[in-house]
Amino acid sequence: MVILVLIWCPFGVHTDLNPIKRYTGLELPKNRRHLLSLSDFYIPSKGLVPPESLDLRDKGLVTDVKDQGHCKSCYIFSAVASIEGQFAKATGKLVTLSEQKYLDCVSHNCSKGGWQGDVFNYARTDGGLPKDTIYPYVGKEQECHNNKSQNIAADSGYMTVSRDEQTIKSALFEIGPLAVSLFASNHFRYNYTKDSGVYRDDPCSDQKVNHGVLLVGYGVDEKEGPFWLIKNSWGVEWGERGYVRLERSSRNVACLMSQQPIYPIVAAPAN
Ligand SMILES: *[C@@H]1O[C@H](CO)[C@@H](O)[C@H](O)[C@H]1NC(C)=O
Ligand SMILES: *[C@@H]1O[C@H](CO)[C@@H](O)[C@H](O)[C@H]1NC(C)=O
């Protein structure tokens, strides 16, 4: 049994049975509703009809799957991935950006979670983020190296998307990847594999939302029906090469994705 598990999972995703909280880390701010009320809401362009299915990986807006390790930094990966998407859209260049800078310079603590909106605020007010080749992820807090001349991608705030399915599909089609939050259970971490198909879970409540991820598309599986396509930050050994197809239903919009998606406003650098 042990041998089989090791063969299936060379990087230990399923053998390393730490509690789920070590691999998630979404903590919504208490005044989140107020914060979102200050941001603008996305409104689909008139007459926009989103396609039946969409995979933003095909549009050059999604970097390779990363691994947050034993650190409650999911929300940083979720936010940075959506900045990467909007930066690629604005410049035509898909570059991987640094999560570690936020961890070192703002959070300072892998035992403490946070919220994607705070990462967008940081990338706005501190002049942005460097490439992660310059400031690589190590998965634990270290000293802050803040060399502003290395920053390449900044935002000027973020937008909020309302939680109805049509609006979310339109935003994915028209804008790009969205930072979303879901409920990740132990079952989700340890039992979702490439053979699981479309993921379904027991109903959950708003309070349980614990994980920040990136929504990158949607589609319909011939056998299993409609799904959302989601990029996780648990490495490529988890799920479907690091992705999950999450059942797309009203229950999931209400429950597993119970928070409004958000995305950063990113313009191409001036030079
Ligand atoms: C890190 O965060 C945890 C959880 O909030 C807290 O208990 C701990 O004191 C923090 N550590 C430091 C060094 O700030
Ligand atoms: C900051 O980054 C610039 C550009 O990469 C580099 O030339 C400079 O030496 C760096 N400064 C420090 C203090 O590391």
Ligand SMILES: *[C@@H]1O[C@H](CO)[C@@H](O)[C@H](O)[C@H]1NC(C)=O
């Ligand atoms: C994973 O699946 C196995 C076999 O079906 C089951 O025994 C186990 O309880 C599941 N683990 C979780 C965390 O759901």
